[in-house]
Amino acid sequence: MIQYFAIALMLVGVYGLLTQKNVIKLIVSLNIFEVGLNVFIISVGYVSGGIAPILTSQNNTSALLYVDPLPQALVLTSIVIGVGVTALALAFARRLHNQYGTYNLDEMEGE
Amino acid sequence: MKQAVSIVLVLLLGAFIFTALYFADSSPLQFKPYGDADLSGRVSQGYVDKNVTADAASEEPAAVVYGETKNAETGSANIVTSVVVNYRSFDTLGEVTVLFVAALGVGLLLSGKRRRQEAAFQPSFILKHGVRIVLGIMVIFGVYLFTHGHLTPGGGFSGGSIIAAAVLLLYVSDNAFKAKVKAFKIAEGVAGSLYVVAGLLGLALGGYFLYNFLPTGVVGDLLSAGIVPIVYILIGLKVGSEISGVIAGFATEEEAL
Structure with missing residues (x-):
């Protein structure tokens, strides 16, 4: 079930990217897309009844049923990349606002 | 107008993703439904057992035990x-x-x-x-x-x-x-x-x-x-x-x- 929600969230992000004119809203759409994708990748590794892949003094042996650690590691990477992309995009947005005085793409006049 | 085109495009994309994931033919690479993932067929089992580099076919790896196993392939509990x-x-x-x-x-x-x-x-x-x-x-x-x-x-x-x-x-x-x-x-x-x-x-x-x-x-x-x-x-x-x-x-x- 959660995978359908993740796919729906991705589609909401794509819709936002296609229709929005405001630069900040475009960046927010990109983030929604990314969150949907991350949830989807995590859900691929889920095993019914599995526990988090960390050995502790309670769950102390690798013979227990764990969820897949590999998608989690990949999503950790993906989140960090997302932070970098968002920061860079926001810096661009601020430069655009300094130059044109607006965040709306239609109102920006070429030189 | 633009919104309608976008909605159609997004729904087409969604239908494509959905059918590609859940209704494709049942090859070994077929996408598993939520919760049905099987670690034993994946490389991840090697990560859990800390036994990636050893020859998997030759021996059944001993279970890693918290607080006891020494000199495992990688010693991190997480x-x-x-x-x-x-x-x-x-x-x-x-x-x-x-x-x-x-x-x-x-x-x-x-x-x-x-x-x-x-x-x-x-x-x-x-x-x-x-x-x-x-x-x-x-x-x-x-x-x-x-x-x-x-x-x-x-x-x-x-x-x-x-x-x-x-x-x-x-x-x-x-x-x-x-x-x-x-x-x-x-x-x-x-x-x-x-x-x-x-x-x-x-x-x-x-x-x-x-x-x-x-x-x-x-x-x-x-x-x-x-x-x-x-x-x-x-x-x-x-x-x-x-x-x-x-x-x-x-x-x-x-x-x-």
């Missing part, structure tokens, strides 16, 4: 950390580089003679003094997260982000505060270089880049897992100073000419 900083450490080096380039780009775009941005609001008494109480706890918690990254949930990236959040709180609570951006740049450069040096040491001592050349110890001890905690501390310092630098860039504006 299996995700063992993937991120040990098996796929080169990947993480690239990821840290991407973050570095992004922070560099932000620094370039928001460069020039900087002064603190005009105050949008005056911080209240509660904000000012609450931040003073919370700040030390936040920094200590961030350091705890990245020093225990190989044992508990968390790690360099989350610990570094918490330290950067402490810097953000400093900016919010004091309109005159300006961080020393140069110190952040030096810290991030030194931490990043030391990560590469650790990789080159592995190359010299073990034969391949980022080889875990220290003894891995007992699974679950603080001093275990070889170079994993060292690398995660470096990543934590690097990420913390990088994101703090980005925050400092956004909190200042160009001096009016």
Whole structure:
């Protein structure tokens, strides 16, 4: 079930990217897309009844049923990349606002 | 009109993803429904058993036991950390580089003679003094997260982000505060270089880049897992100073000419 929600969230992000004119809203759409994708990748590794892949003094042996650690590691990477992309995009947005005085793409006049 | 076209396009894309995932023919590579993932057919089982490099067909690996197993392939109790900083450490080096380039780009775009941005609001008494109480706890918690990254949930990236959040709180609570951006740049450069040096040491001592050349110890001890905690501390310092630098860039504006 959660995978359908993740796919729906991705589609909401794509819709936002296609229709929005405001630069900040475009960046927010990109983030929604990314969150949907991350949830989807995590859900691929889920095993019914599995526990988090960390050995502790309670769950102390690798013979227990764990969820897949590999998608989690990949999503950790993906989140960090997302932070970098968002920061860079926001810096661009601020430069655009300094130059044109607006965040709306239609109102920006070429030189 | 544009919205209608977008909705049609998005629904088509959704139908395509859905059918490709859930109604494709049943080949061995077919996508498993939610919850039906089978680890024994995946490389991940090797990560859980800490038995990736051994020949899988030759022997059934002995179970790794917390607090007992010695000198495992990688000694970290957090299996995700063992993937991120040990098996796929080169990947993480690239990821840290991407973050570095992004922070560099932000620094370039928001460069020039900087002064603190005009105050949008005056911080209240509660904000000012609450931040003073919370700040030390936040920094200590961030350091705890990245020093225990190989044992508990968390790690360099989350610990570094918490330290950067402490810097953000400093900016919010004091309109005159300006961080020393140069110190952040030096810290991030030194931490990043030391990560590469650790990789080159592995190359010299073990034969391949980022080889875990220290003894891995007992699974679950603080001093275990070889170079994993060292690398995660470096990543934590690097990420913390990088994101703090980005925050400092956004909190200042160009001096009016």
